[in-house]
Amino acid sequence: MQKLTVKTSRPYDVYIGRGTIKFLEDYLEEQGFCGKILVVTDQTIFDLHFDALKRYLPVENVTVKIVPQSEAAKTFDNYLAVLQTLSDNNFTRGDVVLAFGGGAIGDLAAFAAATYLRGIRFFYVPTTLLSMCDASVGGKCGIDFLGKNDVGTFYQPEIVISDVSLLDTLPEIQFKSGMAEILKCAIISPIDFSLFDDEKKNVEELIFAALSFKAKIVQADEFDNAARHALNFGHTLGHAIEQASSFKILHGQAVAAGMSMITAMAAQNGLVHKDMPDIVDGLIEKIGLNPTSPYDFSELKKFVTKDKKNSGGVLKIVLAPRPHELMIVPVSLDSFLGGGKWATI
Ligand SMILES: NC(=O)c1ccc[n+]([C@@H]2O[C@H](COP(=O)([O-])OP(=O)(O)OC[C@H]3O[C@@H](n4cnc5c(N)ncnc54)[C@H](O)[C@@H]3O)[C@@H](O)[C@H]2O)c1
Numbered sequence: 001m002q003k004l005t006v007k008t009s010r011p012y013d014v015y016i017g018r019g020t021i022k023f024l025e026d027y028l029e030e031q032g033f034c035g036k037i038l039v040v041t042d043q044t045i046f047d048l049h050f051d052a053l054k055r056y057l058p059v060e061n062v063t064v065k066i067v068p069q070s071e072a073a074k075t076f077d078n079y080l081a082v083l084q085t086l087s088d089n090n091f092t093r094g095d096v097v098l099a100f101g102g103g104a105i106g107d108l109a110a111f112a113a114a115t116y117l118r119g120i121r122f123f124y125v126p127t128t129l130l131s132m133c134d135a136s137v138g139g140k141c142g143i144d145f146l147g148k149n150d151v152g153t154f155y156q157p158e159i160v161i162s163d164v165s166l167l168d169t170l171p172e173i174q175f176k177s178g179m180a181e182i183l184k185c186a187i188i189s190p191i192d193f194s195l196f197d198d199e200k201k202n203v204e205e206l207i208f209a210a211l212s213f214k215a216k217i218v219q220a221d222e223f224d225n226a227a228r229h230a231l232n233f234g235h236t237l238g239h240a241i242e243q244a245s246s247f248k249i250l251h252g253q254a255v256a257a258g259m260s261m262i263t264a265m266a267a268q269n270g271l272v273h274k275d276m277p278d279i280v281d282g283l284i285e286k287i288g289l290n291p292t293s294p295y296d297f298s299e300l301k302k303f304v305t306k307d308k309k310n311s312g313g314v315l316k317i318v319l320a321p322r323p324h325e326l327m328i329v330p331v332s333l334d335s336f337l338g339g340g341k342w343a344t345i
């Protein structure tokens with residue numbers, strides 16, 4: 001078992017390992033908790049894992065709210081439905097919203113917890129690799145309004161319990177997609193690449209390493225004004241690939257291809273070591289994903305223009321000049337979209 005303390009304005013602990021779900025009971029007992037708990041989850045997770053969770057909760061005080069799966073959870077209707085459930089059951093600020101699911105459930109439940117009564121207690125038990133290694137830490141939450149994640153706030157959880165045994169039922173492609181986000185961290189930080197030789201066996205260590213890296217950055221920039229941008233390696237083109245596929249390509253798959261494409265472009269511009277494209281592609285293949293984007297750069301351009309991270313005609317491109325090194329290069333948007341030589345600013 002690994003424990004990580006995230007030292008944000010309101011610090012919290014993350015427990016990672018097999019069987020850590022039982023710490024929920026210890027935590028509630030330590031606190032002499034006798035309030036109510038609303039578990040927000042979806043039908044798949046409820047059917048597969050609610051029995052395991054239930055054993056460690058005071059069931060007489062638990063209400064369950066089932067919402068649609070994946071991105072379909074992150075709507076105003078579902079947000080209002082969660083608020084309605086909290087209100088119908090007379091939840092007060094000392095009561096708890098517990099997200100039991102992947103990043104989509106976490107984003108919705110945390111946003112409801114953050115805004116109901118100006119903030120009630122929020123626990124997160126992530127069930128996907130992506131939510132264990134990324135979404136459960138950092139406090140970003142919200143729903144989709146006119147675009148993805150365009151209504152939301154920052155709300156750190158009080159405790160995160162990542163029980164990796166929940167991953168046993170996760171579809172393989174979801175696992176690989178989560179692994180891409182860990183690989184992203186490894187390429188730009190000192191995480192040992194040999195851990196990917198057997199990523200299933202090393203999953204606990206890999207989650208811990210990725211979260212430790214993310215936590216450091218979040219601690220330095222909790223509200224995403226500067227340093228958190230580093231976490232966007234592969235995301236400028238990754239977001240474009242996701243959008244071009246109408247979100248049929250999973251986030252991690254898109255980020256993997258985005259890391260490959262941006263590294264190849266940066267190598268042509270002499271900004272990264274000439275071996276980096278092969279190194280990045282080799283690592284992506286090692287985790288079982290395809291580094292090649294199904295879309296050409298010309299098909300992705302229109303989505304880059306819309307990306308919220310491009311401001312004032314300048315794109316801040318995150319690169320790894322060599323393995324485990326991080327560099328952020330401001331590039332003029334026009335020169336980037338031109339596909340030729342980048343004008344760095
Ligand atoms: N807040 C953040 O910092 C942050 C970071 C990254 C991503 N996100 C958000 O996370 C979402 C993506 O999250 P995700 O990739 O975790 O997936 P998800 O929440 O979309 O869930 C994917 C699917 O996996 C199923 N599932 C979940 N756990 C399972 C398990 N243990 N066994 C079997 N099936 C399981 C779910 O029912 C769902 O159908 C996006 O909405 C993205 O915007 C948020």
Ligand SMILES: [Zn+2]
Nearest residue numbers: 181235251255
């Ligand atoms: Zn991501």
